[in-house]
Amino acid sequence: PKEIFLKDYKMPDYYFDSVDLNFSLGEEKTIVSSKISVFPRVEGSSSPLVLDGTDLKLLSNISIDSSLFLNEEDYNLDSCHLTLKSLPSGAFTLEILTEMYPQKNTSLEGLYKSSGNFCTQCEAEGFRKITFYQDRPDIMAKYRCCIEADKSLYPVLLSNGNLTEQGDLEGNRHYALWEDPFKKPCYLFALVAGQLESRDDTFTTRSGRKVALRIWTPAQDVPKTAHAMYSLKAAMKWDEDVFGLEYDLDLFNIVAVPDFNMGAMENKSLNIFNSRLVLASPETASDADYAAILGVIGHEYFHNWTGNRVTCRDWFQLSLKEGLTVFRDQEFSSDMGSRPVKRISDVSKLRNYQFPQDAGPMAHPVRPHSYIKGAEVVRMYKTLLGSQGFRNGMDLYFKRHDGQAVTCEDFYAAMRDANNADFANFLLWYSQAGTPIVKVASSYNAEARTFSLKFSQEVPPTPGQPIKEPMFIPMAVGLLDSTGKELPLSSVHHDGTVQSIANNGQPVYTTVLRVTKKEEEFVFSDVSERPIPSLLRGYSAPIRLETDLTDSDLFLLLAYDSDEFNRWEAGQVLARKLMLDLVANFQQNKPLVLNPKFVIGLRRILSDLSLDKEFVAKAITLPGEGEIMDMMEVADPDAVHAVRTFIRKQLAHELKAELLNTVENNRSSEEYVFDHPNLSRRALKNIALAYLASLEDSKCTELVLNEYKTATNMTEQFAALAAIAQNPGKTRDDILADFYSKWQEDYLVVNKWFALQAMSDVPGNVENVRNLLSHPAFDLRNPNKVYSLIGGFCGSPVNFHAKDGSGYKFLGEIVMQLDKINPQVASRMVSAFSRWRRYDETRQNLAKAQLEKILSTNGLSENVFEIASKSLA
Ligand code: DPP
Ligand code: ZN
Numbered sequence: 001p002k003e004i005f006l007k008d009y010k011m012p013d014y015y016f017d018s019v020d021l022n023f024s025l026g027e028e029k030t031i032v033s034s035k036i037s038v039f040p041r042v043e044g045s046s047s048p049l050v051l052d053g054t055d056l057k058l059l060s061n062i063s064i065d066s067s068l069f070l071n072e073e074d075y076n077l078d079s080c081h082l083t084l085k086s087l088p089s090g091a092f093t094l095e096i097l098t099e100m101y102p103q104k105n106t107s108l109e110g111l112y113k114s115s116g117n118f119c120t121q122c123e124a125e126g127f128r129k130i131t132f133y134q135d136r137p138d139i140m141a142k143y144r145c146c147i148e149a150d151k152s153l154y155p156v157l158l159s160n161g162n163l164t165e166q167g168d169l170e171g172n173r174h175y176a177l178w179e180d181p182f183k184k185p186c187y188l189f190a191l192v193a194g195q196l197e198s199r200d201d202t203f204t205t206r207s208g209r210k211v212a213l214r215i216w217t218p219a220q221d222v223p224k225t226a227h228a229m230y231s232l233k234a235a236m237k238w239d240e241d242v243f244g245l246e247y248d249l250d251l252f253n254i255v256a257v258p259d260f261n262m263g264a265m266e267n268k269s270l271n272i273f274n275s276r277l278v279l280a281s282p283e284t285a286s287d288a289d290y291a292a293i294l295g296v297i298g299h300e301y302f303h304n305w306t307g308n309r310v311t312c313r314d315w316f317q318l319s320l321k322e323g324l325t326v327f328r329d330q331e332f333s334s335d336m337g338s339r340p341v342k343r344i345s346d347v348s349k350l351r352n353y354q355f356p357q358d359a360g361p362m363a364h365p366v367r368p369h370s371y372i373k374g375a376e377v378v379r380m381y382k383t384l385l386g387s388q389g390f391r392n393g394m395d396l397y398f399k400r401h402d403g404q405a406v407t408c409e410d411f412y413a414a415m416r417d418a419n420n421a422d423f424a425n426f427l428l429w430y431s432q433a434g435t436p437i438v439k440v441a442s443s444y445n446a447e448a449r450t451f452s453l454k455f456s457q458e459v460p461p462t463p464g465q466p467i468k469e470p471m472f473i474p475m476a477v478g479l480l481d482s483t484g485k486e487l488p489l490s491s492v493h494h495d496g497t498v499q500s501i502a503n504n505g506q507p508v509y510t511t512v513l514r515v516t517k518k519e520e521e522f523v524f525s526d527v528s529e530r531p532i533p534s535l536l537r538g539y540s541a542p543i544r545l546e547t548d549l550t551d552s553d554l555f556l557l558l559a560y561d562s563d564e565f566n567r568w569e570a571g572q573v574l575a576r577k578l579m580l581d582l583v584a585n586f587q588q589n590k591p592l593v594l595n596p597k598f599v600i601g602l603r604r605i606l607s608d609l610s611l612d613k614e615f616v617a618k619a620i621t622l623p624g625e626g627e628i629m630d631m632m633e634v635a636d637p638d639a640v641h642a643v644r645t646f647i648r649k650q651l652a653h654e655l656k657a658e659l660l661n662t663v664e665n666n667r668s669s670e671e672y673v674f675d676h677p678n679l680s681r682r683a684l685k686n687i688a689l690a691y692l693a694s695l696e697d698s699k700c701t702e703l704v705l706n707e708y709k710t711a712t713n714m715t716e717q718f719a720a721l722a723a724i725a726q727n728p729g730k731t732r733d734d735i736l737a738d739f740y741s742k743w744q745e746d747y748l749v750v751n752k753w754f755a756l757q758a759m760s761d762v763p764g765n766v767e768n769v770r771n772l773l774s775h776p777a778f779d780l781r782n783p784n785k786v787y788s789l790i791g792g793f794c795g796s797p798v799n800f801h802a803k804d805g806s807g808y809k810f811l812g813e814i815v816m817q818l819d820k821i822n823p824q825v826a827s828r829m830v831s832a833f834s835r836w837r838r839y840d841e842t843r844q845n846l847a848k849a850q851l852e853k854i855l856s857t858n859g860l861s862e863n864v865f866e867i868a869s870k871s872l873a
Pocket of ligand 1: 123262263264265266299300322
């Protein structure tokens, strides 16, 4: 396969105006007829029209303007294209009849069956599996879709837009006609047919229009959709309040399906969701599930404007819609819960998933497809422009581009023009891959009362980009005095100019420095004592920051910084240092000793009742093993695991009294409520339990077992289960068996059970995971089950990276099996190998051998080929 580049973008030779689709759904085959009104971009052009199409059978003739039929020599059909020649010189209507086989489609792209129902997934290129079409997002057309099917098997027939007609047909069949008044690219097309029931509600928009809301699931799951409906209504209201964006149709449908490659899909007015992101009840879903549902329902809804009304010109612009919409859902969740804690979670994700990728063979810029970093780029616009400036930019973006397929530069230009802003080299964020490393050196001049920050930055080379330019880094900074109090900032000297910071005589405590050069100095004036700088407040740019802060500076920030993100970060920096030092000791066979200051710092946080409890839970959580391995020259999973386990136990031992108190004081008595105070309490109690369980003493084990038995919600029940499951032995085996027998009827809960065992650190766990493959509840065709069991296993550093290669061998075998079923899911799994060069030679050879074996497989999919070959390159 040939790689496509951004610079190769060509405008299409033909546009489509309207599309009429007719689906005749059947058990053996489905027949699709399409009628497209086509017009050439340049009048009188004689270019061929190239349509995409895979796994389709072309039936009968291709007709032009209803009367003319193309001769065999006027078109050419290969395995993925239908090329039409000798076309009329002006506009014309094209009709094509095809046959396809959804029941055989295990790739879950295009039209397929999930639990007996028909559904679709078209992003990015699934529509070509439905009918011959120009499957690219800059082709925007109005759709009419008629679905006909057996009335008993498929009583509900849904597509995008409004239902304009329905009725019965002969032979116990019926039909529904849907019309979508908005132009859209084909990746937003959707169809659902099946036995479904809905939870119905309404939302009245701020201009007074009443919108019908329906969430569809199999009948027995409807009671579990209350939280999803709540989330949808909250999202609709939030988008009006914060961005002035109103929903634009009279109906909004969400359908939950159990078999889905991704989380969810924003098809116009017919969102299709992985059921794990819709279904929740207090007994079966955890706080994390509730939060994910809120965020993703918001995310897909927000796409209606950022993605659907304004869409992407080509797939290199994916971040235009995803980066922006992830940013919007992050802000929504922040406003609904705790802003600092949400920021901490999002930054942890960035560090655990994005930065490792940035540093490996799969590194790529925000454009084409780094969602999570794309969201950081959008956040930087807001940091630079302020809330109102950002809103003005958004307003201009919609004013200019509603109904269009545009690029990241168009978004940039709207932000710039609405604010007359100077963004210097900001656009580099879209094109340069890799995580910038910024070093800071500080110095205080007591005589001049000035404080200087010298920044130097470097972006490491990535594949295809050996040399990098300096980036534009918004650096939010505040200064603390030696008692931890904020110092007011008066002015800053930079590049020969003085900029005052104080605002109309009002003191200002945080300012955003614009760091744009390889080396650059900023000097604060009127600084009364040597300050401790609080740098990169709120994590104002997605970089790795290396400061010259001493441990005592960091302990002061941990105790007093008014920026809660940085308060947490100070603790993390200390913990990372501590862990790396101990890893070195472990590797040299030196005894491990925990720095007592660290214990004191955590004790103070744990006992500070003025702090937000969810924040405390985050602050006493150690950095993940992956994060530490990432900072090592050669990643050593065994050493990192041993050290993290040692610190956890040591902390549990030293802080036992405080942890026991924490459990006592944060028991829930009343009914489950998903709100900030309640979920914070549960989060804190659960982490305390996990620490206590690591002690493996009988009192603590009994305490945790009791929590498990008395829990009335999944959050607490599962946390207790996980706490016990850390330690191998009979108690673990019994409780795991008990949990399965309780929940075997609920596939979403069973997936948690799979994941918990898969991720386990217990020695030799690969055998257990292998056995679970043949567990009656497991099915390689269901993506959620694969993500839980196989994905979960790859997340366990000790077992996946077992030095005997057993983990690698296991994954290699699975990838090859899975690729024949579902290439997208297989390619996600194979990416666990991509960072094989980070490990020692023995591990390198073992992982490389698996990648080579995968690559030599006959008939390997493009998806897996791409990841495996890039990993080896
Ligand atoms: N477009 C999809 C979404 O935003 C891709 N996962 O959820
Ligand atoms: Zn999205």
